[in-house]
Amino acid sequence: MKYFYSKGAFLVLIWMCLLGITSWSYFKMYDTLFQGIEDVGNYSQFGLVPIIPLLFLAPFAGWLADARFGNFKVFRAGCYLLFIASLMACISVLILESSELKQSTMLLHFISGGVAPIVYGIWIIGLIACFVTALELGLDQMPEASTSNTTSFIAWFQISLSTGLWISDSLHTILLECTTNSWMVQLMSSLPIICTSISCCTMFLLAKKWLVIEPNTTKALKTIYQVLKFAAKHKAPIYRSALTYWEENVPSRLDLGKTKYGGPFxxxxxxxxxxxxxxxxxxxxxxxxxxxxxxxxxxxxxxxxxxxxxxxxxxxxxxxxxxxxxxxxxxxxxxxxxxxxxxxxxxxxxxxxxxxxxxxxxxxxxxxxxxxxxxxxxxxxxxxxxxxxxxxxxxxxxxxxxxxxxxxxxxxxxxxxxxxxxxxxxxxxxxxxxxxxxxxxxxxxxxxxxxxxxxxxxxxxxxxxxxxxxxxxxxxxxxxxxxRDEDYNAHRVVEEVYNRYLASPTIN
Missing domain, CATH: 1.20.1250.20 (MFS general substrate transporter like domains)
Incomplete structure (x- = not known):
């Protein structure tokens, strides 16, 4: 597996494992962060419904990585946001689990009703930024990889993420169910901070040495808009000739934008x-x-x-x-x-x-x-x-x-x-x-x-x-x-059409 010789690809896999631990830890802390709201019961799960629209930011994060900042910068920004959310969540859990502060009803309502949705909003934005760019960042480390190596890396990418999810799920379940210590919830709330700190530190120390950072691509959305605009205005090829109709399939309006039909693309x-x-x-x-x-x-x-x-x-x-x-x-x-x-x-x-x-x-x-x-x-x-x-x-x-x-x-x-x-x-x-x-x-x-x-x-x-x-x-x-792009040779097309004309039985 040649991609393991790339230090950058191996570093991305480690980050994905840490990201899996961090993401699942937030789900485990959900009930703790919302426990200050009274008379909510099982309906506390609907507290995150207003945050669901943030999930639609995923395509926007991908566009930022494609046309503006690149995969690494967007991924790094996501890690920073996850660290901030982890710190806020840990402090909130420590306050909610503190026996001295549990008497303050106003403080509990403020944390559960005000701080918790903000924490989860920051967490979702950071998680989206990391998940959208992580795989592409890993593939950037293998510019000459074959199809088999690329497929294998995607598989190991999935394994790393699943490993992080399993570690977090197992630690929370075993430590919280097999121990009777009341401070275990407070201890486990520090797990996301540890993981995000490791990610940020390795990113600061090793990213410039190990990672291959691809340059930003051209503005693809602008190209898409121009192609659609050209298709909306043109119903027939610009250059009318016999070569325009030599193909068996009638070209679509999008195809009319190709250079062989007289288009600018x-x-x-x-x-x-x-x-x-x-x-x-x-x-x-x-x-x-x-x-x-x-x-x-x-x-x-x-x-x-x-x-x-x-x-x-x-x-x-x-x-x-x-x-x-x-x-x-x-x-x-x-x-x-x-x-x-x-x-x-x-x-x-x-x-x-x-x-x-x-x-x-x-x-x-x-x-x-x-x-x-x-x-x-x-x-x-x-x-x-x-x-x-x-x-x-x-x-x-x-x-x-x-x-x-x-x-x-x-x-x-x-x-x-x-x-x-x-x-x-x-x-x-x-x-x-x-x-x-x-x-x-x-x-x-x-x-x-x-x-x-x-x-x-x-x-x-x-x-x-x-x-x-x-x-x-x-x-x-x-x-x-x-x-993929095809080599269009007008001279070759003329020869093929003329040869078919000569081979036609009607001529003989």
């Missing part, structure tokens, strides 16, 4: 614009798929508070979705992929297969709920830990591979000038769909009062997965793979 520029919009369209149905995945995953969420320490250890090192994802990804990358890399289907087909697996899992859950609702005395889910174990393993493998293939598709098909923008769009779709799935789940759990709420929710998840799968299959079949 190269073939590469026009194809980049067409590919840009095709990727935007083909990835859109994944919103429904990821939302369905979130709902089914959260419904079967295991409550650690009622479990023994041994069960927590078995979960963390046995069938945790992060742990199973890490193990299967490493096994796939080291053992399986070298033998099947030339026989794998396209990334579009693999994404469709993942969407179909989501549909199957939701259908299986619906059948289980239906049996429990309409056959009294039959209880499948309670008391059977093996069912949750199988699901966790399946969810870990499926989610990791689906995200992996999605990133491979975006990196392979994205034009160089808008790769950050499209990466931000993919991350925006994923995060927004996960957030929408969680919101829908809480609406069903805390608002629906019917005895068939679980059954309705399962049916809703199936409908979401089915709609997303059907739409994706249709769009994936419509999608045409990106066409």
């Amino acid at each position: 190269t073939t590469e520029q026009v194809e980049d614009v067409k590919t840009f919009f095709k990727i935007l369209i083909v990835l859109t149905p994944l919103v429904a798929v990821f939302s369905a995945t979130t709902s089914i995953q959260t419904v079967w969420y295991w409550d650690h508070t009622n479990s023994s320490c041994s069960s927590v250890l078995i979960y963390g090192f046995g069938y945790s979705p992060w742990w199973t994802g890490i193990v299967t990804m490493i096994a796939y990358e080291i053992i399986i992929y070298p033998f099947v890399k030339n026989r794998l289907p396209s990334t579009l087909k693999r994404i469709g297969f993942g969407s179909f697996c989501v549909l199957l899992s939701n259908t299986a859950y619906f059948i289980i709920i239906a049996i429990e609702e309409f056959h009294y005395g039959v209880n499948i889910t309670s008391g059977r830990s093996w069912l949750y174990m199988i699901y966790c393993a399946f969810f870990g493998v499926l989610s990791n591979f689906t995200i992996l293939v999605m990133f491979q598709f975006v990196c392979a098909q994205s034009p160089y000038r808008v790769r950050g923008l499209l990466a931000g769009y993919a991350i925006c779709l994923f995060t927004v769909s996960i957030s929408l799935g969680i919101i829908v789940l809480f609406l069903f759990n805390y608002i629906c009062e019917s005895q068939y709420c679980s059954l309705i929710q399962a049916l809703f998840s199936i409908i979401l997965a089915l709609i997303g799968f059907i739409m994706y299959c249709l769009l994936a079949r419509w999608y045409k793979w990106r066409v």
